[in-house]
Structure formats: C-alpha cells, structure tokens
Amino acid sequence: MGLGIGAAAGISGLAVADRIARRYGLIPPDHSGLYGPGETLTYAAHRLLTRHSMAREFSWSAISNPPFANGAAPKDPAFLRLQAGGFADWRLQVDGMAAHPVSFSLGDLKSLPMRSQITQLQCEEGWSFIAEWIGVPLSDVLETAGILPQAKFVVYQSLQEGVWDSVDMTDALHPQTLVTYGMNGGELPVGNGGPLRLRVPRQLGYKSVKYLTRLTVTDDITKFGKGRGSAASEEGYAWYAGM
Numbered sequence: 001m002g003l004g005i006g007a008a009a010g011i012s013g014l015a016v017a018d019r020i021a022r023r024y025g026l027i028p029p030d031h032s033g034l035y036g037p038g039e040t041l042t043y044a045a046h047r048l049l050t051r052h053s054m055a056r057e058f059s060w061s062a063i064s065n066p067p068f069a070n071g072a073a074p075k076d077p078a079f080l081r082l083q084a085g086g087f088a089d090w091r092l093q094v095d096g097m098a099a100h101p102v103s104f105s106l107g108d109l110k111s112l113p114m115r116s117q118i119t120q121l122q123c124e125e126g127w128s129f130i131a132e133w134i135g136v137p138l139s140d141v142l143e144t145a146g147i148l149p150q151a152k153f154v155v156y157q158s159l160q161e162g163v164w165d166s167v168d169m170t171d172a173l174h175p176q177t178l179v180t181y182g183m184n185g186g187e188l189p190v191g192n193g194g195p196l197r198l199r200v201p202r203q204l205g206y207k208s209v210k211y212l213t214r215l216t217v218t219d220d221i222t223k224f225g226k227g228r229g230s231a232a233s234e235e236g237y238a239w240y241a242g243m
C-alpha cells in the first residue's frame, strides 16, 4: 500500500489520500470546501497511524503556575444562578444513541472512578499551559449510558450559547479523554471551565469545551448545526485538531 501511495503522491496525492480515507471511513465532517482535502488527509493519516497514541504526560514540577485562564467566567444569568448554588444543580445530560439516557450531577460523576493526568493545553494561537486534570474518563460516562455500537461521534455542548464540538469514537473512548471537574489537586476553577469541562488532550485547546452540559451520541454528524461537526469548524477552524 505504501508504494502505491508514494508513487501516486506526486501526481494527485490529495485524490489518492481521499480514496484511502473513503475506503477506511475516515472522512471528517468538514471535508468539503477549500481546505477540505487537507483536512481529510490530516485526519485519515492520524487515524491510520496514531489511533492509540497517548498525549505526553508531565511531572508535577512541570505544572504552570498560575494556570493560564483564557477567558473570564461566563456572565450568563443561568451560570451565575448555578454558581450561587454551589453548582449543586449542574447537570450533564447524556442522550442520543444510548440505551439509558442519563443526567449526571457533579456528585454522580465524582462517584465514578477518578482519573487524573498532567497534560498541556495548547491554544491554536500559540500559548499553552500544563495542568493536572482530574475527572472521569468519557468512556466510563458513555458506558454508564449504554452507548450503542452504531455510535460514530459524540457531540458536546457548553452552557455558553453556541459553543459545541464533537469527537469521533477514537477520541471519545481514548483513555486520556476526561470529563473534568478538578485541576491541580483542587476544584476546576470557573475561569478554566469549572465546574465541568471536556478535556481532549490529543487535540488543540478549542476542542476542550468548558462549562460542559450535554453529550449526544450519534451516527450522523450532519444533523448538528451546519453539519461540519462543530461551531469552530463553521467558522473555518479544523474540526480535527490533532497534534
């Protein structure tokens, strides 16, 4: 196969990559448009070569101090109300292709097996920071909801209006993908997405959506928004932001 790709690359590499991507079902939701062929090439290559790779993990001494917070906490009345109540009423709803759709409180999530990792959050703008992220693997949350084998994507939404994204099942079930409620030994600060955030450490920072409220399991990503897989990709960012 390698020889075939190499020989054809000079003539029409993107077309060949596209054919291989199609054969393996590795077409990202933002495959159309000017950058579409490049997006398909990147996504298909990563999924064929590095499906099981791990994001680099660091030691405690590498943790950035203080942790970088890109944004201030949301000012939406709904968020402020939940915050005033100590986030006791925060819910993570899990629906879509799940045998038992569920709604988790933070307490429910904290009763599932806890995992932590020290990884770097890398913004597309160039800055980054390293933190310990504490939470429950997204795969455990999905398993509790009984996701169906036809599942292809997990769509996730923020309490912040219009902020949503999605990952394929490779990243959804990856052991480092965490539904995160803690940071650096304590609670997750609201500036960094507290009380709940999805941490996707193998991709750029914008895939790690803050103020997580809903997970929807689907086999048809075109039904969400404009069908390009995320709010960010509707604005021209890559849906697949693997590093």
Ligand SMILES: Nc1nc2c(c(=O)[nH]1)N[C@H]1C(S)=C(S)[C@@H](COP(=O)(O)O)O[C@H]1N2
Pocket (backbone or CB within 6 Å): 068, 069, 070, 071, 121, 122, 123, 124, 158, 160, 163, 191, 192, 193, 205, 206, 207, 208, 209, 210, 211
């Ligand atoms: N809900 C929400 N999540 C978000 C964002 C945002 O504006 N709103 N910004 C993203 C971007 S572009 C980056 S780089 C990281 C920044 O993480 P930090 O605020 O913890 O520094 O959060 C991501 N998640």
Ligand SMILES: [Mo]
Pocket (backbone or CB within 6 Å): 122, 123, 124, 125, 205, 206
């Ligand atoms: Mo970012």
